[in-house]
Amino acid sequence: MLKVEHLDAHYEDLQVIWDLSLEVSQGELVALIGSNGSGKSTLLRVITGLLPPTQGRLTYKGTLLNNLTPHEIVNLGISMVPENRRVFPKMTVLANLEMGAFPNKAREDKHKSLNKVYEVFPLLRERAQQFAGSLSGGEQQMLAVGRALMSKNEFFLLDEMSLGLGPIIVQNIFEVVIQINKEGISILLVEQNVPVTLRIADRAYILESGRIVKHDKAKKLLNDPYVKGAYLGTSIG
Amino acid sequence: MLQTLTYGILNGLLYSIIALGISLVFGVMSYLNIAHGSLIILGSYGSLYLFYFGLDPFISIPILMVSLFLVGIILFKLLYSRFVSLVEGLKIQKSLLVSFGLMLVIEHGATMIWTSDEKSISPFYSGMSFEVFSGFRVPLIGLAGGFLAIIVIIALHLFFSRTYFGKSVIAVSQDPEAASLMGVNVKRAFLISFGLSVCLGAIPSVLIGLQAFSPSVGIEWFNKGIIVVMLGGLGNIYGVFPAGLFLGIVEAISVFFFGAPYREITGLVIFVLVLIVFPNGLFGSIPE
């Protein structure tokens, strides 16, 4: 579904991504692993149209993404749960969720989607009238994921969801990720938390300093000596 | 005294509507449009022309709204859209400067076309007032203006809370990137918000037109508007209404005690004092 070919990207005159290629097929849960500064978030920003690529091609279901604006890409079917959640702080939880259903095709099913999100995250129903800025990190993460679900899109980009969250909540969130993947949503998961990620993903790419250094089935990478040494010893969980 | 208060309230509502336009643009895209007052005065001239053709000023409001909306959109595309992606500090400064230039162009252009003579629209109901009880009269025009202001408040509230586009504007004002990730066309939201802000000026256009106006008066009205915006809290759209009423009433009371010449000065002094005590305005940032 999503294909990135030979991507170069710059962030303020500094090159951060070199000749990156990856793809995610329908129904897959693909992980992108890398430490801070490896270029993971930059890659996601390029995919969603927040940052223009310097070179390379990005396609989604055959449509070229290169010069599209973020809202056009959302309307094509890609939703992102951004780094730091980015919920709208002075809007209520409910309003945030409603914003998630902004694309025209999502609006018709707004009520159905809302109920579904409340099933997955009962906490959000309780807090529906609360301002999103006053939620805890974990609650905001749930809201951000719920928002993406409201869009009825089939492809999700999940950016560093475990950042700053306690282990139990992380567990919770990842269970939800597995669940929505099972229901047919293709996912590109960007993470620093390697052990959990490799356990739930189908395949994984390892990104270092803007280049893909390894790419394989997740299970295989779990047992890979390089990965073990570089990544599995460094994170908790 | 009641009379004074009423004048104060009606004036205050007028200030609020002007401030609303300024605040909308500032809240959504961090632009300061100094030319807002001058654009309103342009509308007043428009209303004057329509009046010569026999159209009652209040009836001309919808026409003015549409025209000003279009003017706003054109101005945005021509001028203001070029620096929409800058950092907030630079955005404020650039928009300030550009609108400053625009204000001068409008003001002096208007002077060349229409001279600096003070003009006024005088329909048959100009001086009329409505007697509630002995000694207490409410001017008809003021009353109509007050009603319009209240309608605008309600309409805007519904717009922001009930329509998807309105909600998207609020989302954009809080986090444009996140809004675009929800599928909001942020550029278009900016464009329409700007147009909307100028369009809101149609009501003050008419109300001021019915009082008295001249090209140089635009910046004075902007000054009133920005004072109200700052009193209400920069970026807080709903704050302009209590702030506007506050200013209107304070001014009216000062007229009552000190006489007309000191109206402006008192208002401005109170403004400075309030800001010293409450640097973020009387109402800070209330969640919308």
Added chain:
Amino acid sequence: MKKALLSILIVLLISLPFIVKSQYFLSLMITLFIYVVLAESWNLLGGYTGQVSLGHGAFFGVGSLVTRLLWINKVPLLLSLPLGGLSASLLAAIVGIPCFRMRLAYFPIGTLALSMIALLTVKNIFTVAGALSTERLASYEIFSRYYLALFIVIVTIIVIYYLMRSRPGLAIVAIRDNEKAAAAIGIKTLIYKTLALLISTFLAGLAGGIYAYQHVSYYYDAPFDLNWSFTPTLTTFIGGISTIAGPIIGSVCFLALSEIFAVTLGEVHVLIFGFCFVLIVLFLPGGLLSFKTGNQVKKIREEREVKSGFL
């Protein structure tokens, strides 16, 4: 080369009253000098320090008012003039320093509001125009006024030139370019901003003083007119902010245009300047001078400060 041209210019200006005898022309030159001093003073605050003042007219007016009142009451000019300047600085100290502490947009708006307050206040208090006593009227001559104005222009330019090359000048520019970074390396931003403010307004007050000295019949609210606030902004930007020559070029063009159109179209020079101003802000932030000196550095800095790539 530059120095030679400069010397020729100065010699020319000094000998001008002997070459051109027209009272009108000399008076015009005085007005030009006033514009230049005002614009340079504005530039110190707006261009070099980055604090755009939309109300410099208030300081101009205060300087003018104080100078006039003192001078009319027999205080010698050499005293009334600097006192006028100091009063302007005093006003700036009272109002401007709190403005610095507040949020971003407040300084331009605050100065604009100040300018309006000043105008209204003076209009209401001084309702009658002032005139000169008969002896003063008899002894009025343009020569001394011309040289006084010329002297102040030269002093102003020298002051600004050396200020911007001194350590405080470097601090000021650092603050303009990135206030947070400047504070982080230990520059006491408030002190330097205040310094720039006080010097700038003092000079503006001096300009006002010259205006007071120049005019026979004196409308007390005239120097407080908003145009005295707007013009230095216009001329400096168009000529080139953060340069010494910029305000001069801008002022010359402005005055020239206003004279050309005075009889025909009245205010059109402001219209033209306003239009050019918008163009300059949008496309050539360094002003006309940036064609030559390559003030494109400023533009590059702005492009670096783009927040979002998608808008």
